[in-house]
Amino acid sequence: MSISMANSQQSVATAQFTDEKDIPDIEKGNSNSGNEGSDNEKSDERENLRYTAEDWDGDDDPGNPLNWSPWKRHYHIVPIAIISFSATLGSSIYTPAVPVIMKEWGVSSTVAFLPLTFYVLALALGPVLAAPMSETYGRHIVYLVSVPVGAIFTLGTGWSQNIWTLCILRFFSGMAFSPALAIGAGTIADMNPNHRRTAPSAIYILSPFLGPALGPVIGSFVTVRKNWRWTQWTIIFFAIFSFILTLFAQETYKKTILARRRHKLGLPPPPSPFPSTAAKLKFLFAVTLLRPLHMLITEPIVMFLSLYVAFNFSVLFAFFAAFPYVFKTVYGFNTEQSGLVFLAIGVGSALAVPTVLICDQHLYQPHVRASKANGGNGAVPPEYRLYPAMMGSFGLPIGLFWFAWTARSDISWASPVVSAIPFAWGNLSCFIAAANYLIDTYQALNGASALAANGFLRYVLGAVFPLFTLQMYRNLGIDWATSLLGFIATALLPVPWVLFKYGHSIRARSQYDTLKI
Numbered sequence: 001m002s003i004s005m006a007n008s009q010q011s012v013a014t015a016q017f018t019d020e021k022d023i024p025d026i027e028k029g030n031s032n033s034g035n036e037g038s039d040n041e042k043s044d045e046r047e048n049l050r051y052t053a054e055d056w057d058g059d060d061d062p063g064n065p066l067n068w069s070p071w072k073r074h075y076h077i078v079p080i081a082i083i084s085f086s087a088t089l090g091s092s093i094y095t096p097a098v099p100v101i102m103k104e105w106g107v108s109s110t111v112a113f114l115p116l117t118f119y120v121l122a123l124a125l126g127p128v129l130a131a132p133m134s135e136t137y138g139r140h141i142v143y144l145v146s147v148p149v150g151a152i153f154t155l156g157t158g159w160s161q162n163i164w165t166l167c168i169l170r171f172f173s174g175m176a177f178s179p180a181l182a183i184g185a186g187t188i189a190d191m192n193p194n195h196r197r198t199a200p201s202a203i204y205i206l207s208p209f210l211g212p213a214l215g216p217v218i219g220s221f222v223t224v225r226k227n228w229r230w231t232q233w234t235i236i237f238f239a240i241f242s243f244i245l246t247l248f249a250q251e252t253y254k255k256t257i258l259a260r261r262r263h264k265l266g267l268p269p270p271p272s273p274f275p276s277t278a279a280k281l282k283f284l285f286a287v288t289l290l291r292p293l294h295m296l297i298t299e300p301i302v303m304f305l306s307l308y309v310a311f312n313f314s315v316l317f318a319f320f321a322a323f324p325y326v327f328k329t330v331y332g333f334n335t336e337q338s339g340l341v342f343l344a345i346g347v348g349s350a351l352a353v354p355t356v357l358i359c360d361q362h363l364y365q366p367h368v369r370a371s372k373a374n375g376g377n378g379a380v381p382p383e384y385r386l387y388p389a390m391m392g393s394f395g396l397p398i399g400l401f402w403f404a405w406t407a408r409s410d411i412s413w414a415s416p417v418v419s420a421i422p423f424a425w426g427n428l429s430c431f432i433a434a435a436n437y438l439i440d441t442y443q444a445l446n447g448a449s450a451l452a453a454n455g456f457l458r459y460v461l462g463a464v465f466p467l468f469t470l471q472m473y474r475n476l477g478i479d480w481a482t483s484l485l486g487f488i489a490t491a492l493l494p495v496p497w498v499l500f501k502y503g504h505s506i507r508a509r510s511q512y513d514t515l516k517i
Contacts, residue, residue, distance in 0.1 A: 054258060054270055063261065065191040065252045073191045076249050077200055080184040081207035082242035083147060087177035088211025090154065090235045091119050093219035094170075095320040095466075096339055097228035104228075105163050109470050113321065115157075117463045118167045119174040120317065124459030126178025127452060132284040134183045138256030139190070142179050143246045150176030151239040158232040170232075177239075181208060185435070185451065190252035194440070195368060195378060198360040202353045202432055209428050212316060213346035216323070220339025291446075292453035299450070300506055301441060301499065305434050306454040308495040312396060312427045314461035315485050316345070319420070321469040326478055331413045344417050348399075348424025352392070355425070356432050359387040381517050382440035383503045389433035389496035395426025396489040404482035433496065441503075446512045 056064045065073070094116055101112045134142045153173035160166035188200050222230045251257055262269060274280040295302045323341050327333040333341070364387070367380040402419035438450040473481045499506070507514040 054262070056254075056258075063257055064254075065250075065257075066193060068191060073200070076191060076252065077188065077204055079242050079245035079249055080143065080180050080187055081204050082238060082245065083143065083177065083180035084184055084204070084208040085211045086147075086235055086238040086242060087123065087150075087174070087181055088208040089215045089218070089238065090170075090174060090177060090211075090232075091116060091123070091317075092212040092215025092320055092342075093222075093231045093234065094119070095216055096220040096223045096324070096335055097231050098321075098324075099335075100223060100228045101163065101166075107163055109321075110467055111163060113466045114163065115166045115170045116317075116320065116466055118171040120459050120463035122171045122174030123178045123181060124456050124463070126175040127182030127455060128288055129175075130179035130182040131288045131448070131452070134179070134186065134253065135255070135284075138251045138253045139183050139187050140246070140249060140251040140253075140256075142183065143249075144243070146176050146179045147239050147243045147246065150174075151236050151243075154232055154235050154239070158229040173235075182452075182455070185439075186448070187252050189439075190254065195365075198364070198436070199357060201436065202356045205432050205435065206349060206353050206428070209349040209352075209424075209431075210346055212320070213342050213349055213424070216320065216339045216342040218339075220336045224335050287449065288452065291449040292456060295446075295450055295512070296453040296457065298511060301503065301510070302438065302450050302453050304495050305438065305499065306457045308492045309431050309434050309454060310457040310461045311488060311492060312430060313458045314465040315396075315400070315489070316424070316427060317462040318465040318469040318485070319345070321466045322473055322482075325470060325473055326407050326416070327413065330407055330409055330478070333413075341417055341420070344420035345424045348395075348421040348426075349428045351421070351425045352388070352428035352432065355391065355429050356388045359391075359433075363387045379515070379517055381504060382437050382507075382515055383500045385436040385440055386433050386496045386500045386503075388429040389437075390500060392426035392429030392433070393493045393496055395422040395429070397486045397493065399423025399426065400482055400486035400489055404479045404486060407478050407482070430496065437499070441507060441514050442512060443515060446514075 060067060065076075068076075095113075098109065098112045101107065101115075102109060105112075130142060130146070150173050153169050153176055157166055157169040157173060160169060184204055185201065188197065188204055192200055218234060219231045222234055251260070259269065272280070274283060296306060297303065319342075324333075324335075324338040327338045327341055364380070364384045367384050368378045371380055372378045399419050399422040402422070403416045406415040406419065434454065435451060438454065439447040441447070442450045472484075475481075476484065508516070
């Protein structure tokens with residue numbers, strides 16, 4: 001490391017001399033006969049300098065986020081986790097206010113749920129802008145800009161005077177908060193190689209799942225004890241806290257860090273692979289929008305895994321409408337009591353994290369160690385990432401059928417509440433496993449597109465389900481409406497199991513570059 005640091009310091013010092021007349025005599029040489037050799041040395045030194053600014057200065061470059069201390073890496077997870085929590089909190093914290101909105105503005109339940117739908121749709125569309133912005137300007141600046149903009153729109157939502165203003169402002173609020181959901185995983189990947197990425201990824205992914213779980217809890221108390229407008233303004237406090245933490249964070253994206261290093265050293269940027277700005281925009285459009293949609297349609301792995309995860313996610317959003325209806329009509333719960341029911345979702349989501357960590361430690365890492373012991377680089381088939389999803393796939397139908405047939409007046413309210421725990425556990429276990437599987441399968445750029453396809457379908461279905469949930473429960477009844485969801489969850493249960501058994505052969509026939517082991 002000392003040699004690398006010395007070379008770096010020498011490069012910085014030499015970079016101050018940009019013309020031959022500025023180079024000291026000791027570098028020019030003391031005689032004409034040595035000028036040619038000195039020029040060669042000068043050329044070599046500048047080439048070394050260029051290499052230093054175009055890539056890391058060795059494996060132990062302190063500017064590389066992979067070499068940061070554990071404390072520093074952990075700190076950088078906190079702000080993006082809180083931003084992601086704030087983003088998803090904004091979706092669900094509104095739901096306890098739906099009856100108040102219906103009464104205050106004289107709208108139907110479907111119309112009153114539209115602000116939720118618009119917000120969740122924005123969470124799906126926001127990453128289309130966030131991804132190329134982070135690739136161009138870096139991740140840190142995207143966080144610094146998006147959070148205040150989201151807070152401003154959220155402030156406006158609390159002053160809305162009609163349902164359509166509320167819908168529009170919530171849409172832009174969700175779009176502004178959504179970048180953390182799109183590039184947060186990239187930030188974690190910047191700081192952690194594959195073998196140590198599971199724990200920080202699981203903890204980070206938990207944060208946007210806690211938002212929907214805690215949102216109705218917070219929203220119910222705020223709606224009753226203040227008014228529905230404070231369900232919007234409460235989000236701002238979380239946004240301010242995350243913004244303050246972000247101010248003390250640093251850039252983690254490699255290209256941006258090296259670009260700033262080149263600027264500091266006075267070096268020109270490397271030649272762009274794009275002949276024009278139009279070509280670059282065309283490429284970004286193809287990568288950020290067309291490629292995810294193409295993979296969603298043509299890649300069986302992306303298609304079925306995204307459909308599975310998206311359905312599970314949409315059932316969670318359907319509960320925003322179903323839980324208050326069920327517990328008020330069957331058990332006579334008030335608004336605050338109905339909100340507290342969602343704590344079971346938070347408990348189940350929290351249990352998914354140790355599940356993923358245990359699977360990683362005892363079922364995935366042994367294969368990594370075996371690969372290295374046999375002279376490999378530690379790469380293993382991505383199917384070993386699916387163990388949490390295979391286990392969680394049973395929790396989903398169990399939780400749904402349990403809820404369907406115990407949400408009755410002659411059975412204690414505790415039974416349907418507890419039934420939400422295995423559902424939430426299975427939901428998040430499947431999601432984390434699916435995200436890791438897609439990244440390992442498609443690698444780098446294609447992996448990001450696969451995750452984008454997964455996220456797009458997940459939020460689109462999540463936005464739509466609450467619009468017809470109440471009608472479904474009123475027409476079919478609590479038992480058969482929830483059982484219908486349970487039957488679909490059972491039909492989709494084999495997805496991770498089939499991929500575990502046949503994933504290798506499916507990957508071999510992929511149109512995209514996949515991991516070939």
